[in-house]
Amino acid sequence: MSTFTPPAPPAFSASSGTEKTARILTDVLAPANLVTALLLLIGWHSTHSWTGLGWGLLAALFCGVIPISLILLGVRRGALTDKHIRLRRQRLVPMTASLLSVIAGLALLHAVGAPRDVSALVVAMLVGLVSSTAVTVRWQISIHNSVAGGTVMILMLVFGPAMALSLIGAAAIGWSRLVLKAHTLAQVLAGTALGSTAALAFALLR
Numbered sequence: 001m002s003t004f005t006p007p008a009p010p011a012f013s014a015s016s017g018t019e020k021t022a023r024i025l026t027d028v029l030a031p032a033n034l035v036t037a038l039l040l041l042i043g044w045h046s047t048h049s050w051t052g053l054g055w056g057l058l059a060a061l062f063c064g065v066i067p068i069s070l071i072l073l074g075v076r077r078g079a080l081t082d083k084h085i086r087l088r089r090q091r092l093v094p095m096t097a098s099l100l101s102v103i104a105g106l107a108l109l110h111a112v113g114a115p116r117d118v119s120a121l122v123v124a125m126l127v128g129l130v131s132s133t134a135v136t137v138r139w140q141i142s143i144h145n146s147v148a149g150g151t152v153m154i155l156m157l158v159f160g161p162a163m164a165l166s167l168i169g170a171a172a173i174g175w176s177r178l179v180l181k182a183h184t185l186a187q188v189l190a191g192t193a194l195g196s197t198a199a200l201a202f203a204l205l206r
Contacts, residue, residue, distance in 0.1 A: 022179035026084065029173050031147040032068035036060040038151050039121060045158060046115035055109070055118045062105025063125050067098035086182055088140040095133045102126045117158075120205035124154065128198030135194065142183045142191030148173045149195025154202050 043056020071094050074080035085091050106122045128150050135141045148170040155163035174188040183191075 018179060022176035025172050025176035026144065026180060026182075029144070029148065029169060029176075030068075030084065031143055032064045034147050034151050035125060036064035038154065039063060039118070042121050042154075042158060043115070043118050046117040052115060052118075055114050059105055059109060059114070059118055059122050062101050062108070063122060066101040067094070070094055070097050070101075084144075084182065088136060091136050091140075091143075092133070095129065095136065099126070099129055099133065102129060117206050120202050121154065123205055124150070124198040124202035127201040128195065131194055131197045132191075135190075139190075140183065140187060141194060142174070142177055142188045144173050144177055145170065145183075145188050145191035146194045146198075149192035150198035151195070153196060153199030157199065157203055157206075 039060040040053060040056040043059065044053045046052045046055065068083070071080060071083055071085065074090075074094060075083055080090050080094065081087055085094065102122065102125060106119065106126060109119050109122060128146060132141060132143055132146050136143075152163070152166045152170050155166050170192060174192065177183045177188055178185060
């Protein structure tokens with residue numbers, strides 16, 4: 001009985017500086033990394049103490065660490081092409097598992113009395129993940145840019161207009177996804193716009 005081996009991501013020339021830069025940006029600014037960093041930052045800001053950072057760490061466990069760990073396990077077992085899940089048909093199972101992880105984390109945070117901003121951010125991430133999953137059923141939207149777009153808007157809500165500078169990072173992520181041919185321009189722009197659903201949820205709940 002033969003086993004299915006998913007196709008590998010495209011290999012780029014080792015001498016191509018553009019592709020190497022794009023790959024670094026895609027990896028460093030990946031959704032799990034942005035989610036974790038944002039939760040730690042908002043967690044600290046919620047109390048301006050190490051306690052707040054602890055709340056952020058707890059939320060990051062369920063919203064970032066567990067989801068990416070499940071994806072890496074899928075890659076290791078050969079069920080997924082790579083940690084960025086290039087094939088749309090492979091995305092629904094890990095995204096559903098991530099949803100369950102975020103819901104579990106939200107329930108725990110509510111039970112132990114987490115700061116309002118932290119809980120609001122986790123709800124926002126849940127809204128963003130549900131929206132992205134719904135679109136992914138039909139179309140390969142950019143999850144990278146969905147998370148990046150939501151992150152920029154939430155940073156601006158919490159820290160003010162100066163955080164508009166973080167748009168540079170979101171644009172860099174979009175550029176990297178285009179260079180790596182992981183998405184079309186429409187998918188990148190739609191992903192960025194979809195991030196507004198998470199930001200709206202955060203603004204209403206915080």
